[in-house]
Amino acid sequence: MRSPQSLIEPPLNHTQMTRRYLTTPIYYATGDPHLGHAYTTVLTDALARYYRQTGADVRFLTGTDEHGQKMQETAAKRDMTPIQLADQMAASFDAAWRDLNISHDRFIRTTEPEHIGVVTTFLERLWAKGQIYDDMYTGWYCIHEERYWTEKEVGAERLCPDCQRPVEFVKEKNYFFRMSDYQDRLIQHIEANPNWIVPATRRNEILGFLKQPLQDLSISRPKSRLSWGVTLPFDSDHVCYVWVDALINYVTASGLLDIDGGPDQPGFSDPGDSWWPASLHVMGKDIITTHAVYWPTLLMAADLALPEQILAHGWWVMEETKMSKSLGNVVDPLELREDYGTDGVRWYLLRDMPTGSDASYTPERFQARYDEIANVFGNLANRTISMISKYRDGIIPEAADNGLDADIESTMRAVTDHMDALRVHDAMAAAMELARAANGYVDTREPWAQAKDPTRSEYLDETLASLARVLTVLTALFLPATPQKMADLARQLGLEAVPTLEQARSVPLGGLEVQKGPPLFPRPDR
Numbered sequence: 001m002r003s004p005q006s007l008i009e010p011p012l013n014h015t016q017m018t019r020r021y022l023t024t025p026i027y028y029a030t031g032d033p034h035l036g037h038a039y040t041t042v043l044t045d046a047l048a049r050y051y052r053q054t055g056a057d058v059r060f061l062t063g064t065d066e067h068g069q070k071m072q073e074t075a076a077k078r079d080m081t082p083i084q085l086a087d088q089m090a091a092s093f094d095a096a097w098r099d100l101n102i103s104h105d106r107f108i109r110t111t112e113p114e115h116i117g118v119v120t121t122f123l124e125r126l127w128a129k130g131q132i133y134d135d136m137y138t139g140w141y142c143i144h145e146e147r148y149w150t151e152k153e154v155g156a157e158r159l160c161p162d163c164q165r166p167v168e169f170v171k172e173k174n175y176f177f178r179m180s181d182y183q184d185r186l187i188q189h190i191e192a193n194p195n196w197i198v199p200a201t202r203r204n205e206i207l208g209f210l211k212q213p214l215q216d217l218s219i220s221r222p223k224s225r226l227s228w229g230v231t232l233p234f235d236s237d238h239v240c241y242v243w244v245d246a247l248i249n250y251v252t253a254s255g256l257l258d259i260d261g262g263p264d265q266p267g268f269s270d271p272g273d274s275w276w277p278a279s280l281h282v283m284g285k286d287i288i289t290t291h292a293v294y295w296p297t298l299l300m301a302a303d304l305a306l307p308e309q310i311l312a313h314g315w316w317v318m319e320e321t322k323m324s325k326s327l328g329n330v331v332d333p334l335e336l337r338e339d340y341g342t343d344g345v346r347w348y349l350l351r352d353m354p355t356g357s358d359a360s361y362t363p364e365r366f367q368a369r370y371d372e373i374a375n376v377f378g379n380l381a382n383r384t385i386s387m388i389s390k391y392r393d394g395i396i397p398e399a400a401d402n403g404l405d406a407d408i409e410s411t412m413r414a415v416t417d418h419m420d421a422l423r424v425h426d427a428m429a430a431a432m433e434l435a436r437a438a439n440g441y442v443d444t445r446e447p448w449a450q451a452k453d454p455t456r457s458e459y460l461d462e463t464l465a466s467l468a469r470v471l472t473v474l475t476a477l478f479l480p481a482t483p484q485k486m487a488d489l490a491r492q493l494g495l496e497a498v499p500t501l502e503q504a505r506s507v508p509l510g511g512l513e514v515q516k517g518p519p520l521f522p523r524p525d526r
């Protein structure tokens with residue numbers, strides 16, 4: 001018997017390592033997280049874990065969006081100050097992400113002094129470059145969506161086209177960003193980079209939107225109406241529009257901007273020292289326009305690199321309706337976790353939603369997905385470890401372990417291709433197919449019959465070694481979705497940790513002692 005296999009990390013050469021900077025949206029600190037927020041965060045976490053497994057140097061950012069009119073109003077309704085509400089909700093998101101085993105490196109809050117400093121510096125830079133002007137705005141405003149609408153858009157009913165709530169008539173001084181100047185450059189960028197916005201439906205939607213002339217963007221709100229925000233550096237009677245403030249969070253957390261640079265030297269640090277540009281912004285399709293139009297044009301105007309890719313996933317719906325805080329039809333991921341465990345919830349979210357389309361939450365679908373991982377993969381793990389315990393005193397035989405090599409090879413290729421194309425659901429489906437193939441292998445090889453016949457002892461060794469190999473590979477393939485359960489299984493196999501994708505195929509297993517543990521995906525006791 002060998003002692004638990006210690007996996008030596010390959011030496012990392014930081015200058016040559018691929019760097020990946022991944023972000024989720026920063027969620028509004030007006031309510032608790034629900035299944036929709038959990039999905040985006042778990043999806044980004046799965047990608048972050050995958051990239052780390054491939055040896056990349058990863059920075060993973062999430063956080064809360066804490067300024068704006070909605071915060072001011074929600075706090076007032078609850079008899080709180082905006083910062084009290086923000087503190088409470090930031091703690092609630094932070095706790096939820098801890099419970100869901102999210103591996104972020106940074107949780108940003110837009111009320112942090114560092115962020116306020118970066119927004120100020122960013123605006124100073126745009127102002128110094130003549131990218132901002134003031135004008136009188138007359139029109140309609142939706143408090144809930146924090147945005148202006150035209151007469152035509154609100155119609156005779158005077159309702160917000162997005163949320164259907166009544167809009168207010170406003171006449172006020174506003175500062176505008178010359179967004180329209182960047183329309184052609186943005187279209188060229190999208191056309192020259194077909195994978196910049198994925199999936200293609202969202203890219204086409206943005207290109208369709210850009211067929212209309214792009215308006216300049218109002219980037220301020222008068223303090224007389226809204227005081228809860230970042231004061232404009234060039235007019236202390238106004239605060240920054242919450243979306244501009246929020247988008248800049250991605251730059252703040254990258255370390256690109258030196259806030260001590262001062263207005264004359266806007267003080268952008270050496271890009272080589274920061275994480276900018278982001279490799280991938282992940283979000284729901286509801287906020288694709290802000291990320292694929294407002295954000296890149298603001299960056300162009302500030303002479304900063306654009307994010308490398310934008311992924312806009314679909315909506316979780318309940319029956320036909322989008323799950324949303326304001327509609328009150330939300331599912332609490334933390335409650336589901338009590339019955340199915342963290343990895344049960346993560347698995348369902350990643351396996352059930354095709355990355356680009358909508359998905360409908362039902363308890364039946366949740367159960368069906370859980371049954372799949374419990375019955376196919378959980379069963380494979382359980383029977384393999386039981387058979388090694390029963391037939392070989394718990395020691396993985398030193399024998400050829402290539403019985404499923406062809407399946408392993410093709411699955412690893414498929415999983416890697418799907419993950420690289422951000423199709424996490426397909427990657428997980430492909431890994432599950434390997435578990436199914438391995439169950440088929442058990443049924444064909446009939447190790448219980450091999451065990452009864454001493455002349456077939458070598459074949460039994462081969463069967464068990466091949467099954468141990470496939471389980472090891474599966475710990476690496478499922479790690480992005482179910483990290484805790486894969487760590488448990490790696491320990492049951494006598495390994496210290498889940499191997500990287502590369503190591504999973506070659507780490508020596510013969511001689512390791514397996515430890516039978518409780519079922520990986522037990523039936524929920526309800």
Ligand code: ME8
Binds near residue numbers: 024027029039249287
């Ligand atoms: O928009 N299905 O914050 P937000 C899938 N603060 N994803 C959902 C979802 C659902 N039903 N509901 C919410 C904001 N999401 C801004 C972002 S970023 C610079 C500022 C997820 O709290 C999805 O990622 O309304 C969506 O884009 C995000 O939560 C919106 O979160």
